[in-house]
Amino acid sequence: MEKYIINGGNRLTGEISILGAKNAVLPILAATVIGGNKSIISNIPNLRDVEIMKEILIALGCSVDGTGSTMVIDSKPLNQIIVPEELVREMRSSIIFMGAMLARTGEVIISYPGGCEIGPRPIDLHLKALRNMGAEIEESHGHLYCKTEGLKGADIQLDYPSVGATENIILAGVTAEGTTIIRNAAREPEIIDLQNYLNKSGARISGAGTSVITIEGVKNLRDVTHSIISDRIVAGTIMTAAAITGGDIIINNVIVDHVIGIIAKMKEAGVMIYSNGTSMKVTGPRRINPIEMLQTLPYPGFPTDMQAQMMALLSIANGTSIISETVFENRFKHAEELTRMGANIKTFGRVAVINGVKELTGAKTTAKDLRGGAALTLAGLVARGTTEVYNIHHIERGYEDLHLMLQKLGADIIKSN
Template sequence: MLDLEKYLIQGNNRLEGEVKITGAKNSVLPILAATVISGEKSIISNIPNLKDVKVMTEILKTIGSKVKVEEHRMIIDTNGVNSIDLPEELVREMRSSIILMGALLTRFGEVNVSFPGGCEIGPRPIDLHLKALKQMGAEIKESHGFIHCKTEKLKGADIQLDYPSVGATENIMLAAVKAKGVTVIRNAAREPEIMDLEDYLNKSGAKIKGAGTSIITIEGVERLNGTNHKIIPDRIVAGTIMAGAVMTKGKIIIKDIITEHLQSTIAKLKETGANVIINGNSMMVIGPKNINAIEILQTLPFPGFPTDMQAQFMAMLSIGNGTSIINETVFENRFKHAEELSRMGANIKTFGKVSVVKGVKKLTGAKVYAKDLRGGAALVLAGLVAEGDTEIENIYHINRGYENLDETLRRLGAKISCI
């Protein structure tokens, strides 16, 4: 899907000021999916205004939910959900829609879904999701790009994940909340967004323990109720702003965050020479005069360094002092931004899952293309420090994960416009 809008950035401006962090994209999507299970009314607040949230809202409406959207809040009544067929064109737009599979299977015992779309960052197979659902008693047929799941009654199971996949962990949680018996997920993803989903489900009447650890136990219950829930702040948006402060030698106070979720990002920022001062649920980030290279930056599942911050750090290290090595262990094809940063004068060599970033004195404005969500954010950061003008095309991807990024940056002193 092409977006004709683009960003125009005049470089060499220091970022300074305060910013409040919006709700987490990776938290809101599974929680919106989870509202389907109860068939009742839920009120979800701190919802970010994002493309992906709009797509999920459309999917919910298409299958029969009533959704009232207010400023950063949604009232969702899923009583009228009457379809087990997820709309193909919307599912292909957004990978996270696969999370509705577990929710609809729980509610109706059946679901039809096409293979999901989203960012092109390499294969992200849903085999783990399907294998787990089979263990819980679902019959699964795949044909012509569609998946059909059916079950008489889901049963609790002991599930060992081969990899701590966030999506698979979430889908199993949604499938297990009303399953007969107890489900144990071993090697579960430990991301904060999983904890947020547990929090929402438990408020609705589920019995889940252990989110945030590698073993999650879910005791099936008869029914769930509607509830009120506030989404946690987006740690990736916060991390992106933090990187912007460091790159522009700026000074930014970031509010409404959970610092515990940002520890790996903070640790690596400190390695670059940044000064990070934490005060409760806010922090001040002061960029250093010179950015130190990071000897090795390796992406890992939480609590390791997030793959979703890799691109932004690559942009930052491209103007660092010395050579940094980045090892991307989570996704296979996640260095597409390297080529675009090189157009701006960065010195980056990639070899499979490893990137060698040799810091240069300066980047130069150029016409570049956002190939995925976080890569797009990295190009915005590079544009902020580049000499001259940078034009970023295909900002559709950026809007999928950042609410009005241009406005946020303008308030901090950047010269950026959406044209």
């Protein structure tokens, strides 16, 4: 089993560029099946989740080629309606093939999705919306059997601004008859990227990034070339690496507007940040300030995907911090592992109280999920002695060679069997 071995204590310095966003590329890869057209997509990170999406596309009959960070997908030969169960169970985002496949073939069979165990993430909003658009969905033996005689535009009010549900409705609405309106839509930047990709191929979507998105159905889509936006969570993780080690890092190819919520809390913790729109300089303080209350919220609030990394940072703050996790109910699994390293963290349901300690010490730790694994790696950078992080396959779902990025900045970290 692969692991990271980290010798803490090095101050990180240097310059780094951020690659494409995992949460942007996955729905765009699903979207490639809709029009039976060719898509050339660049700035794709080399991640396990991307590999799974590629395997799903191939299993559905699509042609997938490309080298490095570019993928060429021709969905014209698509000839299957069953999304392989073993792939769906590995990655939650695969559920967005529902909307895309209903738009393309009018039929899809897909199992309930898997992914990180960070609490229940029900797909009832997806199912309700697709049924409103004319899909018949039967749930049986862990599978969803979805069929439609033709999707029709609908006015959909989401009970919660779910990213996945918003994406599934957009994908279903692209070629639906009439106009689809999503109210209380998720506003994440990755949804804007999905809109931009689809509109380049001939879709008529407006409003992404706001709470009301309008999709006017079109009959055909054309070939398209698109570059994925940079990953705001990877940027936030590197910002935290600078902060926790008292380092000095220049981060390039970052869309600063996408990390405003992270910047605000970092500054509250005493981190110095200078930015110009596409790059930023992040300098960690001698001692981290505690944060009175950090609450995770849907975008543009503080992202749940940065909560674990901030907990690692606040574990060495000069005082007591409180984190309230409002998005997922089982997302404090890293707290127990950080405690093994000497952190003083108490969790009460969805609230964590972190009493900062003077130092963390190296320990053998286990990544329970993607972002929790990143948090343990960050803690290892500043801990006295050697830290081992096991189950790094979780980390590799969302970070391309995190250890190499950190090595480049001066960290003493290796990947080992």
